[in-house]
Amino acid sequence: MIETEPVSAVQDAGTNQVEVIAFCCNFCAYAAADLAGARRMQYPANVRIVHVPCTGKVEVQQILAAFERGIDGVLLAGCLEGGCHFVEGNLRAKRRVEAAKQVLDEIGLGRDRLRMVNLSASEAPTFVARIQEMVETVNALGPNPLRLPGYEERAR
Amino acid sequence: MIVASRKPIPELKEVLAKHDKVLFVGCGTCVTVCLAGGEREVGIMSYAMRMSRQLDGRPIEIEQVTIERQCENEFIQELALAAERNAAILSFGCGAGVQAIAERFPEKPVYAALDTQFLGILEEQAVWTEKCLGCGSCVLSDFGGICPITRCAKRLLNGPCGGSTEERCEIDPDRLCAWQLIYRRLKAIGQLDNLERIVPPKDWRTSWHAGARRVVRDEHRI
Numbered sequence: 120m121i122e123t124e125p126v127s128a129v130q131d132a133g134t135n136q137v138e139v140i141a142f143c144c145n146f147c148a149y150a151a152a153d154l155a156g157a158r159r160m161q162y163p164a165n166v167r168i169v170h171v172p173c174t175g176k177v178e179v180q181q182i183l184a185a186f187e188r189g190i191d192g193v194l195l196a197g198c199l200e201g202g203c204h205f206v207e208g209n210l211r212a213k214r215r216v217e218a219a220k221q222v223l224d225e226i227g228l229g230r231d232r233l234r235m236v237n238l239s240a241s242e243a244p245t246f247v248a249r250i251q252e253m254v255e256t257v258n259a260l261g262p263n264p265l266r267l268p269g270y271e272e273r274a275r
Numbered sequence: 276m277i278v279a280s281r282k283p284i285p286e287l288k289e290v291l292a293k294h295d296k297v298l299f300v301g302c303g304t305c306v307t308v309c310l311a312g313g314e315r316e317v318g319i320m321s322y323a324m325r326m327s328r329q330l331d332g333r334p335i336e337i338e339q340v341t342i343e344r345q346c347e348n349e350f351i352q353e354l355a356l357a358a359e360r361n362a363a364i365l366s367f368g369c370g371a372g373v374q375a376i377a378e379r380f381p382e383k384p385v386y387a388a389l390d391t392q393f394l395g396i397l398e399e400q401a402v403w404t405e406k407c408l409g410c411g412s413c414v415l416s417d418f419g420g421i422c423p424i425t426r427c428a429k430r431l432l433n434g435p436c437g438g439s440t441e442e443r444c445e446i447d448p449d450r451l452c453a454w455q456l457i458y459r460r461l462k463a464i465g466q467l468d469n470l471e472r473i474v475p476p477k478d479w480r481t482s483w484h485a486g487a488r489r490v491v492r493d494e495h496r497i
Contacts, residue, residue, distance in 0.1 A: 180315065183322035187329075222319065225284040226327035265329055 136165045137191040137257045141250065142177045143168050146204040148196030150240035155247050162247045163254040166194075173197070174235070175208025182219045186228060189266035192257035195235040196249065202239065209237065231260060276396065277305040277369040278403045279312060279389040284323050290386045291324070291335065291365065298361035299324075299388070300354060300376065301341030302368035309403055312367030312389050314341040320367070320388065345372025351379045358383055411481025411488065417469055419460035424477070426453035432474040 143149040149170050155162065171177055174197030185193050195216055197209035213235055220230035234256070236249045291297055299317045307313030321337045328335040340357050342350045345368030354376070358364060363384040366373040370391040377385040393405035408425045414432070415422055424430050428446035435454035438445035442455045461467045481488075 178315070180318045180322060183319060183326070187322055187326050222284065222323045226323050227330050228326060265326055 137254065137262060138189075139163075139166045139192040139194060139250075139253055139257055140185050140190050141166050141168050141194040141196055141253075142171050142174060142181075144174050144197045144204075144209070145170060145172050147198040147202070147238055147240045147242075148236075148246060151196075151238055151243050151246035154241070155243035158243055160243055160247050162250045165254065166250050173203065173205050173208035174212035175203070175205060175210075177212060177215070179215050179219045179222070182216075182233060183222065186223070186232065186263060187265060189263055191260070191263045191266070192232045192234075192253055194233075194250070194253045196246070197235065197237055199237045199239050228263070228265070229260065231256060232263070276308055276394070276403075277371075277391060278309045278393050278395045278405075279306050279369050279391045281311055281316065281320065281367075281389055282387070284320075284327060287320070287324065287365070287386075287388060288327055291363065294335070294363040294384070295333070296336045296360075296362045297338075298354070298357050298364045299337055299339045300345065300364055300366050300368070301339070302345040302366075302372050303341055303343045304346075306367060306369060306372075306389060307341075308397070310401065312369075314339075317341055317367050341367075345369075346375050348375070348379060351376055354380075409483070410477070410479070411483075412478060414474075414477075417472075417474070418457045419464060419466060419469075421453060421457045421460055423453050423457060426450075426456070430477075432477060434470065 141148070143152055149168070152168055174195045177195055182193050182195075195212055197212055198204065200209060200213075203209040216233060216235040220233050223233060224230045234253055236253075238245045238249065299321055301307070301314050301317035302312050303314070306316075310316065317339050321339050325335060325337055338357055338361055340354060342353050344350045345366060354364075358380050361383075363386065364376060364380065365386050365388050366376050367388045368376070369389065370387070373385060373387045394407040394409060395403045395405045398404045405425055407422060410424055414424065423432055427436075428444055428450070429436050431454065435452060435458075436445070439452035439455065440448075442452055444450040444452050458467075458470070461469055
């Protein structure tokens with residue numbers, strides 16, 4: 120398993136801003152983010168994009184690892200259903216996200232901190248809108264209660 | 276293959292409530308294949324348990340090891356040092372694995388992370404079905420390789436009960452009637468005459484009803 124190291128996000132843990140990790144598929148959301156950048160579209164700065172070859176590459180463990188290290192929200196942005204470059208990677212991701220949501224519910228962190236969205240490479244405005252919605256949701260939920268002083272160090 | 280499912284996190288949390296340093300042991304055989312207790316599931320549960328305990332203000336330290344098979348002493352041996360370092364062990368093996376580990380470490384509390392369910396096969400991706408009850412006296416040869424003891428809800432040995440509808444079992448409509456399957460199979464292999472024989476009541480003494488069974492093969496003993 121590839122270990123994700125949300126270093127920049129953790130470093131910002133002292134600030135009041137929530138931190139969201141967005142796992143973006145190379146073939147859609149990452150390209151959409153790129154396009155949004157080229158078009159100078161603004162989206163919240165407290166989102167850290169992790170470039171993945173496919174959302175199907177993201178494991179439940181990586182999602183949980185992010186939460187354990189104090190990240191406030193995790194977004195998986197994959198291709199439209201039926202449009203996955205690897206045929207079914209995004210459908211697998213959808214099921215894994217549901218499994219991770221169940222774990223988050225069971226431990227009391229709540230399923231709403233995790234979300235999967237689907238979009239295509241040309242949808243820069245959709246990408247921006249989904250990011251904004253996610254940040255709004257996480258803002259409403261407040262910071263991850265696991266983000267205690269010194270906790271990030273222990274989590275490593 | 277032995278099929279198991281993980282217990283709910285709150286239940287496991289209660290079981291581990293007394294301990295702050297626990298060894299999570301996965302098993303690399305059956306429960307890895309049925310996606311319940313392999314390296315990945317142990318990892319997921321470790322994250323979940325650590326976060327859950329952290330949220331309660333009682334952090335827990337977890338060490339993870341996955342061994343090839345929990346039901347053999349040779350492999351359990353690899354756990355010796357890790358077991359020494361931890362206050363308790365949470366086994367992600369089947370019931371046999373948990374007990375084997377408990378026997379091996381008599382001074383250490385050993386808990387079960389899974390509910391062991393049955394002997395079965397992978398029907399389709401991530402779907403397992405029960406195929407064998409381990410009754411100790413196999414009747415598969417008489418019934419075309421389909422077990423009426425395991426797959427008929429009433430364990431009938433002499434034909435269908437009459438309650439099945441459209442090839443479905445009356446106990447569970449999602450299940451095919453075992454006797455329908457047996458009939459079709461025997462017809463296909465030209466052994467329908469097997470069904471003309473009245474099968475006497477099954478001798479259940481070979482099953483588990485008299486307690487745990489034991490197999491000894493003298494020719495292989497040292």
